[in-house]
């Protein structure tokens with residue numbers, strides 16, 4: 001079968017499409033023919049390598065995949081054959097830590113994958129596989145961050161940085177489901193109208209408005225109840241300045257840098273809560289699939305790109321010139 005193989009960290013040239021042997025289905029496993037794989041910023045970090053976080057190479061990257069069950073082991077129900085499924089990227093590692101495929105073990109950027117049936121969520125034929133493949137990592141992380149960790153409430157004012165990407169789009173849709181007032185921030189003029197269409201009440205361009213906290217405060221008076229900041233870098237202190245007293249800052253990542261300068265005066269004076277959130281639960285993904293079927297969550301797909309043009313998807317994400325998710329068809 002064909003698979004994307006990352007043999008060494010580096011530029012997009014390090015993503016090689018190679019022929020490798022088909023996976024073997026053991027008696028307690030299934031084989032899923034992957035049809036759609038969504039790309040996350042995590043894939044960029046895996047490709048480039050991360051400080052103090054070794055990736056065992058070579059690896060098949062890609063965490064988010066959906067496809068069809070084409071083979072079942074002797075101990076697995078034959079009822080699964082022919083079913084469309086979404087793969088939960090979380091895996092239990094030998095160390096006891098929860099890991100993720102495409103980072104801690106081989107992922108889904110390949111034609112076929114062998115896995116335990118406990119790792120799939122069955123989809124009925126009405127579910128679009130390309131949309132489903134957008135859900136686990138970006139939408140799952142946003143679902144947990146806003147609902148479980150952030151305990152977002154109807155009527156709250158929510159600032160979302162990085163709103164144009166996967167987690168950002170998901171956060172807008174989830175905040176909207178919770179009837180919040182949404183201020184979305186982007187660096188892209190082209191994306192401003194798309195953010196309004198998606199549900200933002202106000203859109204701020206943080207490239208044109210480096211002091212965006214002044215705009216946030218002029219809109220809200222006292223600042224926002226919640227800021228969602230998975231961007232880090234130089235957006236961190238500016239987010240602190242946007243907060244209402246007792247506000248919550250939710251974070252699940254640091255796209256622009258994980259060791260930003262901070263100003264802790266804002267944290268104590270306003271008694272802010274900084275709440276970390278990591279990963280998702282199986283229930284989160286099941287809830288998201290149910291919302292997808294109802295049409296209340298609808299991942300925006302920027303482009304569907306053929307498997308052998310994987311490097312193009314990485315280049316688009318790094319350019320920041322996109323809206324929503326990049327999906328690979330396999």
Ligand SMILES: NC(=O)c1ccc[n+]([C@@H]2O[C@H](COP(=O)([O-])OP(=O)(O)OC[C@H]3O[C@@H](n4cnc5c(N)ncnc54)[C@H](OP(=O)(O)O)[C@@H]3O)[C@@H](O)[C@H]2O)c1
Pocket residue numbers: 039040041042137138141161162163164165166167168185186187188191230231233252253254255256277278279280317320324
């Ligand atoms: N902990 C978890 O479980 C978990 C799960 C999923 C994602 N994450 C993290 O969440 C973050 C977002 O992931 P994603 O997949 O949604 O990323 P993405 O699709 O690439 O979107 C990131 C967005 O952030 C904005 N951004 C601001 N500064 C940036 C910079 N210096 N470089 C690139 N983009 C920048 C961009 O929009 P503008 O240009 O419009 O600002 C971009 O659309 C990543 O750091 C990722 O690792 C964590």
